[in-house]
Amino acid sequence: MKIGVPIEIKNNENRVGMTPSGVFELTKRDHTVFVQKNAGFGSGFLDKDYIDAGAIILDTIQDVYEVAEMIIKVKEPIEEEYSLIKPNQVVFTYFHFASSEVLTKAMINSNAICIAYETVEDIDGSLPLLVPMSEVAGRMSIQQGAKYLEKPVKGRGVLLGGVPGVPPGRVLVLGGGVVGVQAAKMAAGLGAIVTILDINMKQLRYINDVMSKNVITEFSNEYNIRKHIKESDLVIGGVLLKGAKAPKLITKEMLKEMRPGTVIVDVAVDQGGCFETTKPTTHEDPTYIIDDIVHYSVANMPGAVPYTSTVALTNVTLPYVVKLANEGWEKACQNNKALEKGLNIVKGEIVYKEIAEAFDLEFVTS
Incomplete structure (x- = not known):
């Protein structure tokens, strides 16, 4: 199969779809990989690295799309x-x-086969291709939140870990999935007092067992959210509904209950965000302020640490890429139920129910 790896042209997106080691695994199986010139540069991979792995370098993004x-x-x-x-x-x-x-x-009109990393789903319900980026984003959410709590960038002026004689900051994490657990781990490591809210009691029990004593678990409902936002310095939104829009857990009206300078980081921004006031931002201009609340909602957070993110992503996507290349998309999806769940739009038809429901469009059973 002819496989193309173009440069990512989204604002400040320095990741690349495949590492040289991934290219090598494909070329040794007699597939042809076309990589756009300098595609890996932002992640620390040179064209020579790709050439040594067997790739063919093409000058433009048009060249890559045309041949692949x-x-x-x-x-x-x-x-x-x-x-x-x-x-x-x-x-x-x-x-x-x-x-x-x-x-x-646009993808319906393209008549392409759109397979989404984020909906590839294992038999246990886990999302193997979303996990590594959720891990990166969860950990980064605390780094960024801690930075934007500083007064020069309009935060409350709170050091999350506190110092002797001064209590630590308080972090509220909405969602106890991969993002929430990684965020809590980082915040707890800094010494903050962390509260995780979720509706899955089994997950809350697990978190309660494995986390340090400065991490508290509570059931998620509007009452508890309203209670905690009044005293939290940093709020992390990490709620995920597979393939669907995230629920709006904090409304614009609720911002008035928060202390000026509180920072909210919406990791769910890719799925529409779990704060009503969320709008996608970029690494170039990452924050905005509404009602004295600092909003951070960069839509490609892991793009700020591209080497780590690219390697972590290729680690999990490569086995599926190999299946698709070896068998073709139809046979690969028939033989692998996890990959089949990744089918979102196929030749002009929506085959993933939640997408059709989001926009009241026609759903076709795959």
């Missing part, structure tokens, strides 16, 4: 790429369709 039967990316295609995607071309990447009707309709 399957495109391997990191982030969803943006407007400049829509016209480059060809009918019957497989595009394997993070799509997060439920947060963008424009993207959804």
